[in-house]
Amino acid sequence: MTDTSTSMSVSAALKSPESAARLKARYRAERRFRFYGRAAIGIAAGILIFLLSSIVYNSIPAFTQNFVDLDIELAQDKIDPNFSYDTAIIASADWQGLIKASLRRDFPEVNARADKRELYDLVSSGAGDWVRDFVLDNPQSIGGVVRIAVPTSDDIDLLIKGLIDRTLPESDRLVSNKELVWLDHYTAQDRVNAQFAWTLFTAGDSREPEMAGLSGAFIGSLLTILVTLAISFPIGVMAAIYLEELAPKNRITSIIEVNINNLAAVPSIVFGLLGLAVFISFFQLPRSAPLVGGLVLSLMTLPTIIIATRASLASIPPSIREAALGIGASRLQVIFHHVLPLAMPGILTGTIIGLAQAAGETAPLLMIGMMAFIVDTPTDITSKATVLPAQIYMWANNPERAFLPKTSAAIVVLLVFLLSVNATAIYFRKKFEKRW
């Protein structure tokens, strides 16, 4: 009897009530695990969606900008008194003064100095640029009176967008009662209009939120990433090929290997210090330049690319190498004709990850002066520049309230920038992908 119970046949065992219970428990465990997995994905996706939607929601006001139409008297003696028709002379006229004169004409009752200053605060302190650009495009308009849309100041802009509550008591509100009256005067004449905020994309940084744009940081990021790619991709791939395919397996190569892995875990600020000491202090390269930024980020990206490339090379089946060797291909031919093309998708994936990391990095750039207030858009890799993440950080720290939506908008632009970099890389990866 004991004999039969210890060595029961499988079919008999499966029919026993204990077995049925065990089977049920097994299915239950599987269902439970599925539920945990779904819950984990749900939580992760939920957090991501919440984060993205809150950023996008906060950024919406930054994509529009309010303009007020002013009648500007383009007096010849104020713009080009000697009829020189020289653009340099015309460009240096007192455009802001013309705007102030226009405002005074609209509200002749304003006389006190303090009131006048408040009146001038209706429009942006950079509004003169719009008048200048208009006149430079239409020089025949000099001498006449023209209605030109100029940007409102940031506080008025926020008020119109409803981000400043006009029901608050005057002492708690950034816009005074008088300004409200003047603004309502223009609104009543339908002279206040919202436009798409091209400034955000065409202008460089500014202290005035309504004048500040991302162009400088965007081009800075692009140049920095290009330098990073140009340096780290060839060096990383070559180093990985040598280490994986050609290097003798000895103590020196294993030390190098361990240290490359260590390098991948070094805090990024350390690379910044290194860049400051080596590239700027020793080699005397310009500070705040995309060239140095790219060099520093290359140091950071190299280990990622080397590790990914080596893993990708190692995953190519040895049968392909044997086939090529067996037919009389040299080691280099085996690598460049067979192994490298097959490993390319993996190498590109590693490069994308490395570059995406580099594009979002701020800490190392802090040390080499790329976290700086730079107004001009960089023209080459040695001109002064900042990068998108640094720009976001600086705007986020700015006490001007109007920088709040601008910060979110900059984050949206950075995300779109990263996504498009990744999309390009994925396109190339798909192109290289082969079946075997």
Add this chain to the structure above:
Amino acid sequence: MTETNRPKIRAQHVEVHYGDARALHGIDLDIHAHEVTSLIGPSGCGKSTFLRCINRMNDVIDGCRVNGAMFIDNEDIYGDHMDVVELRARVGMVFQKPNPFPKSIYDNVAYGPRIHGLAQNKDALDNMVETSLKRAGLWQEVRDRLHESGSSLSGGQQQRLCIARAIAVNPDVVLMDEPCSALDPIATAVIEELIEEIRSEYTIVIVTHSMQQAARVSQKTAYFHLGNIVEVGDTDQIFTKPGNKQTEAYITGRIG
């Protein structure tokens, strides 16, 4: 010694070490031209290791050392002046698992002639590809799809493609490392027929686990055991009246 009696390949006391482990204990073997020599023996006996000594494929394995001498046409292939790339062009190899390159059928066959600069122009290369595929008995099946991927073929076709690739550079010797172990009996029969057809032009050495295959395709057979050659001789004689008890036990299926 007449021309026909001089061995094509002569191994003299070939010893192979993988690290500290000795895989071959001094092999002496003569292999003659225009014959098929099969190497048989249980797994781990060193027959594949010996085969890979003939085209120095063991060179790429870390910690592998080869002692002794191996002559092809009286030339020591382990000598200082020997160029491995040239050697492997003269000694082709077909592997256990079909391993076509993930390229087109045409490029698979054309690869060898291309890297060795054998074809003067496109027409000559086209010719070489066609000839090789015909010799490998694959031309009829693939002539209309030369630019499809080599991996789109069936297992047996892939292995014949690998044979075509190996003979495209016109080697003297073709080494085959269990070429049919991944194939079904029909594909195996096709390959065996192919070996019979091309043996007049090449010297073929084949490692096999199938006694029947060794008996069918080879003229000479060498029985390996634990890194030694136990017996070598005419295939007929080995399979009908083996001189050694171990050989007899192996080929009749009692060990191995």
